[in-house]
Amino acid sequence: MSGTHDEKARILELRRLLDRANDAYYIENDPIMSDEEFDRLLKELQELEARHPELDDPNSPTRRVGGRPIEGFRTVEHRVPMLSIDNTYNEHDLCEWYERVLRLLGEDGEGLFARDTIDFCADPKIDGVAVSLRYEKGELVLASTRGDGRRGDDITHNVRTIRTVPLHLHSDTPPNVLEVRGEAFIPNDEFIKLNEQRAARGLELFMNPRNACAGTLKSLDPRVAARRHLGFLAHGYGEMDEGFAGGHMEFIARCRSLGIPASEHLTRCTNIDEILRAVHEFDRIRHTLPYATDGMVVRVDSFDAQRRLGTTSKAPRWIIAYKYPAEQKRTKLLAVDHQVGKTGRITPRAVMEPVLLSGTIVRHATLHNYGQIVKKDIRIGDTIEVTKAGEIIPYVLGVVFELRPKNARRIRPPDRCPVCAGPIEIDPPEAVDHPELETARLCINPECPAQVREKLIWFAGRGQMDIEGLGERTIDQIRATALDPDDALRIELGVPPEVPTIPLEHFADIFTLHRYRDALLMLDRMGEKKVDNLLQGIEAAKGRGMARVLAGMGIRHVGSATARQLARLFPDIDALLAAPLWMLMPKAVNQMSREKRRELTGSEDPIPDPPETGLGALTAPIVYAYLHSKPAQDTFRRLKKVGVSLASRDFRPHTSRDSKDSLPLAGKTVVVTGAIEGYDREEIREALERLGAHASTSVSRKTDILIVGENPGSKLAKARELGVEIWDRQRLKQETGL
Template identity: 40%
Template sequence: MTREQAQARIAELRRLVEYHNYRYYVLDQPEISDEEYDALFRELQQLEAQFPELITPDSPTQRVGAPPLSAFPEHQHREVMLSLDNAFSEEELLAFDQRVKRFLDLPPETEIEYTCELKIDGLAVSLTYEDGVLVVGATRGDGVRGENVTPNLRTVRQIPLRLQSGNSLFDAPPRLVEVRGEVYLSYQEFERINHERAQAGEPLFANPRNAAAGSLRQLDSRITARRRLKFWAYGVGYCEGAEFPTQWDTLQQLKQWGFPVNPSTRLVKNIQGALDFCREWSRRRAELDYATDGVVIKVNRIDLQRRLGATTRAPRWAVAYKYPAEQATTTLLEVRWQVGRTGVLTPVAVMEPVPVAGVTVSRATLHNIDYIREKDIRIGDRIVIQRAGEVIPEVLYVVTDARDGDEIPIEPPTQCPACGAQVERAEDEAALRCINLACPAQIVERIRHFTSRHAMNIEGVGDKWVQRLFELGYIKDPADLYSLHQHRDALIQLERSGEKLVSNILNAIEKSKQNSLERLIFALGIRQVGEHAARLLAEHFGSLDALMNATEEQIMQIHGMGPETAREVVEFFARPENRAVIEKLRQAGVRMEAERKERKAAPFAGMTFVFTGELQSYTREEAEALVRELGGRATSSVSKATTYVVAGPGAGSKLQKAQELGIPILDEAQFLEMVQKAQREG
C-alpha cells in the first residue's frame, strides 16, 4: 500500500470509527457489532503503526474515551483514567505476555504474576475521598475530565460514604485517595426497570450498560436511588503519601476500606494461569446475574507497572481479553428501512425474539444493501445472530440448509419509505440516500440530533417529544424549538404532560442559547463534522459568521481538516434553507460567537520539540502526537527554532547540537511533568 492509499484509507477509517463512536456512546443506537467496530479500530491502529507520520491528535486511536456531558459539573481526575487494549484470542493474550517481557528486558521463559478480574459491562467511575470521607464521585468522561455525579453515586449502597480504618497497610485512610470501579445493573434489576418503562410507555433500555449509564446521569438523584445500581471496586488512582506493592494488595486494601471487590478475582503465577481463568469464565459467565464481556489481566507488581508505563490511550501493563460472542438462531420476519438525518437509509432486521447473553433480541442492523447481498440474507431465513461484546446484535450468517424455497430476496427501495422521494446511491458510497432535504424523517432526525447530549443538550426533549411536536406542526426545523414558549398552554395539555414538565423543557431550551460555539456547529448536523472537527472550527474561526463565509482552502489550513470535510462545510452553508435556519437561530438569541476563554492558546502553542534517544513511557510517535495534541510542533531536526530537546538513553548528535546551540534539554521525567501540568491546566 502506498502512502497516498494509506492516507485515504486512514481518513475513511477515522470517519467510520468516529461515526460509530457517536452512535454507540452518544445516541445509544449502535449500528454494528463490537467485533466489527474492533476490526475497524484495529485496522486503523495497524495502518498508523505502518505510517506513523500520518498519526494526528484527532485520530480515534489517540482518544481515551468519550468527552463529558455538560448537564453536570466538570471534574478533573488527579490521575488519568485510561482505556484498555483488547486481546481477541488466546494467541493475542500470549502475545501480550511476550510484549511485557520484551519491554522489561526479561527472558521469554520468565513467569510474570498477573491478577485476573472479570470485565464488568457497566460504567467506570472515580471516587475521591478526603480524610476518609467521600467528597466527589465522577464518571470517566474523556479520561482526564468527567462528570461530577456525586449525589447519584451516594445513592449506591455498596459505595462507602466513609472509609473503614485500621488495617495492615494504613493506620488511617490516606488524606486523599481516588478509588476506581464499575457501576452496573444486575439482569434482574434491568428487567424490572424495563418492565416499569414499558408500562409507562417509555422507550426501553437496550441493555444493562445503557440502563446503568442512564441511571447515573439522572439529574434527579431520587430516580437514581430507585434504580438499585451496584458497584465493584477494582483499583486506586491518585493516593497521597502511600504506595501499594501489588495490584493484589490494592484489592485487599479496598476490601479493608469497605468496598466490594469481585469475589471471582484471582492471582495467577503466569500467563497460563490467566488463560485458564479466561477459559473458565467464558464457560461460566451465564451463571452470573450481571453482564461481563471479558477478563482484565494486569501485571501484579506495581513497580513493574511503573516501568511498563502507558501509551496516550492505554496502559502497557494490562489488557482486556474479550470473550467469543454468544450466538442464537432465529427467523428473519421483515426488513425495515430507517431514514437518518443525512438521508441515509439503513436496513434493520426484524426477527422473532430470542434470548442472547441475558437480553431478548428482536432487531439487528443489516448495515447496507451490500452487506445483505454479501451474506445472501432473505426474508424468512433462519439466521444465526450474536451479541458481540454482549452489547450489539448482529446477523452472523444464514442457515441455508433450513431453506424451503419460500424465502424472499431483499430488494433495496427505489423510493424513500418516509416521503416517497427518489433514492440514490453515490458511486463511492455503500449507503442508499433519500435526496429530499424536506423529507419528514430527515427533519425529525436532524432535530433529534440538534437536541442530543453532545449537541445542544436540551434535557427533556427526547425522541418521542420531537416526533410529537413535529406531527402537531409546532416544529419544522431545529430553530422552531426556540418558539415553543408560544405554545406553552397547548403543550401542557398534551398527553402525560404537566406544567412542571413543560416549564423544565422550556427552561432547558432557553438555557441552550448560551451553549458554546462548538456545540452549535456540531448540532447543525454538517456531514463529516463530528465533535472534534466542530471544536477545531470554533477555535479557528471564532464565530459562526466567519465559518459561514470561509472557503474550502481556508478550512483546509486547519490541522486535521481534509478536503472532503471542507467541501461538506462549504456546501452546507451555501444552501439557502440552512442559512434560513441559522438566521432564525440568530433572531432567537442563540450565541454564535466563541467565548474568549474558548479561544485561549493551547498549552504548548508556539513550542517546538525534538525527541532523541529511547523513551520508556511512550514511543517516539506517541510522544510527538501528544505534543501536537497540546498545540505544539514536533520536528525531527534541531535548529535555533527548537524550544526543547527531550533526550533519553542513547541520544546522539541531536543532543550534541542542542548543547552547542544552548537549547534547553529535558529528560523524559521532566517532559512528562510538563505534559501533566499542561493537561491539568488545560
C-alpha cells in the first residue's frame, strides 16, 4: 500500500522536476540538469505513469515527447475571433496607414489620443502558423489553429510537444483565463533537414517553412511534431482577465514573466521615422535568425486606442504587416545539373557562384524545364539574376545579356536519365523539333531509383502482380527502414529504431522479403498473421507469368491488354527479346509500302493473318528500345534470379503445326456453357486455346466438345440434339488438367 503511495508522490515530484528542467533549458537557457539525467527521470516517469493510469495528466512532461495519436481533429470556436491582418509591400503604404491611424484617433473629441502620445510597436513577422493558446488557472487547456478566424482545429496534442510553450504558467497567482496568440514555426535547420529527407525519398518538397509547420501541426500523431522541434513566439491576445494589460508592450512583458516566449526584436516606436528605422534595422539582421521572417507587423500599442480604431469588414485598423520585397541578386552560372523526380521528370538546376540571397548562401537554383532555358537563352558562363520564391526556394529569373562572355556555352539537355541512364521521352512530342516548347523530359525506365516508390506500388498492385498485403503503406514502411532512426517520416510510419534495413529498391527485392521475416514483424501493425500472408502472397506472385510482369513493370505504352497480347505471341521473355521489331507490330507492317516492308521484314509480301499486338508504327519502336535497354535487361535478369517466372501463361502457338498437334485439345472446336470454377469466361477460353482448342461460343455441327459448368444454358440441349460429345467439370480436369 505504502509503495503505491510513494509511487504517486514520486510521479508528482518527477513532473515538477522535469517541468522545471524543461523550462530552465528551453525558456531560460539556463539548464539545471544534464540531458542524460533528464532522459533517465523522464523514463522513470513514463514507467510510473504506465502503472498509474488513474493519475493521468494531459500536461505531464511525458506529453512533450508525444503521446498517443488522436483519432481526428475537433473543431473549436474562438471566443475572440482571430482576424487576418492587412499587408503592404511598400513604405509609402505604411506611411499612409500611419497617417490614417493618427487622423482617426485625433478625431476623438476628448483629446485622449494626442498625436505625440500614441505609441506603436514593430514585431517580426514570422513565416509560421498562427496558433491560439488558452490557459485556465495557469494550465494549458487548449491550443487551436486560426481556421477561418471564428473556428479552428484543436491541435493541443501537437502544441504540447513545443518545448518553449509552458504547460503551466510560471506564477503562484496565474490569471483565470489567458488566451495568447502567436506564431508556431519550424526552425530553418529543421526545415532544410526535413526537405533533404523528403528529397531523398522522392517525396514532394515543402515550399516554405510555413507549409512544413502547417503540415506538422495537422499530424494526428504528436511524435511527428515532437521530432521536428517546433518553436513558438507570442504576438497577440484573445480572451483574458480584465486589467491583465493596458497595451501590447505590457501584455508581452507579462506573458514573458509567465514563461511564454516572445520575440526579442519587438521594438517600441513613437513616430513614423522610428517605425521605418525599426523596419530597416530588422531587415539587416533578420536573416541571421534561426527561423524565417518575411516582414514586420506594426501596431498601435494602447488597447484603448485599438478598440477605438476598431475593425473593418476584413481586418483590424490598428495593425498592419509590412512585407519585405523579395531580394534579387546577380551571380555567375557555372554549370547545370539534372535532377530526377519521383515521376521520372528531369529538372535542370543551376550551379552558381555562391551568392548571399535573403540571408542564406545560395549555390543552386531551379531552371524549371529545358524549354525555359531555350526561351530565356540561358548559357553556361552567363551572369544570371536569381531570387527566392517564398523566401526559400531560389530560382533563375533571367540572363544579363550585356555581360555574356564570348565563350558562353549552350546547355545540352541529357539524352539519357542522369540517375539510371535509361531512355527518356520529351513532352510534348513536337518539342523534339522545337526545343523552346519542351515542358517536360521524362525518364521512362520503370526501375529508375528516382521513381522506385511509385513503380513498386504499381508492380504489386491489383491487375499486375496482385500481391496481397503489399500496399502503399507497407511499401513505405519497409522502405523507411533505410532512413535514420530519428527521421520524422520513419517515426510517422511506425518503424522502431531497432529495425534493420530491409532492402526494397527493385522489383526483385520484393521476392527476397522472406529473408527479413523477423524485421517485418517489428514494424507497426505487422503481426505474425499479416506478415505470413504477405510472404505467401509474394510466393504466389512468382508464377503469374510474363504478361503480368510486363504490365507490372509500367513500361510506357504497355498496359495489361498489350502485355497479354505480347504474351500470346511469345512463349517467354527470351523469345520476345529475340524477335525483330516488325514482329511487335505485324498489323502496321501490312499497311506499309512494299519497299518499307521489305526493308523491315526482308519480304514484300504482307504477313498472313497478322495477330493483334496493341502496338503500332509509333509505339512499337519505343517499347522495343526499352525492352532492349540495359535497365530492362537488368530487371529481367534479377527477376529470374529470384525465381519469378518469365514464361508466358497465355502463349498460343499459331504457326507451328507440330507443337499444336501434340496438345490435348489440338484441332477440336470446343464450346463452354455455364460457370467453370476457378475461371472467368475469358480465362477459360484462353486456357482452352492454350491447349490447342478452337474456342467457339455457339454449338453447331462443327462443335466437337461441349464443356458443361454450373448452371448450363440452352446449349446443353442443343449439343445433345446434335450428338456433340459432352464433358463435365470432372472430365475436363481428367483430360486437360484444367
